[in-house]
Amino acid sequence: MTIITAAAQAHVSAGPGLLGWVAIAIAALVVRVLVVLVSTTGRCRKCRGRKITTSRDGTRARTCPRCKGAGRRPRVGSALIHRMIWDGEIGDKILAGQRDRNRQRREDRAGR
Numbered sequence: 139m140t141i142i143t144a145a146a147q148a149h150v151s152a153g154p155g156l157l158g159w160v161a162i163a164i165a166a167l168v169v170r171v172l173v174v175l176v177s178t179t180g181r182c183r184k185c186r187g188r189k190i191t192t193s194r195d196g197t198r199a200r201t202c203p204r205c206k207g208a209g210r211r212p213r214v215g216s217a218l219i220h221r222m223i224w225d226g227e228i229g230d231k232i233l234a235g236q237r238d239r240n241r242q243r244r245e246d247r248a249g250r
């Protein structure tokens with residue numbers, strides 16, 4: 139038995155296995171989706187949220203070109219995830235609920 143096959147066998151027996159990895163991947167994906175839903179933007183990685191970039195010697199500062207001075211960048215997949223939700227059935231239900239609530243509020247105000 140070579141070292142490589144021994145290591146491979148050790149890895150298979152010690153590791154979570156294929157199904158385990160799939161479960162981990164799904165869990166990571168779910169966490170990612172939740173994070174994107176809660177916070178659609180992340181700190182700009184180029185300027186680290188400082189909104190300006192400095193030249194290499196640190197003498198000149200200018201507006202961060204990547205976030206254009208916003209200091210924040212949309213998270214990867216946020217547009218896709220939000221489009222999926224707001225264009226899908228879930229979004230329709232949420233929007234319908236909001237419309238109902240708004241109508242209720244208007245009627246309350248008109249009745250008073």
Ligand SMILES: [Zn+2]
Nearest residue numbers: 182185202205
């Ligand atoms: Zn930036």
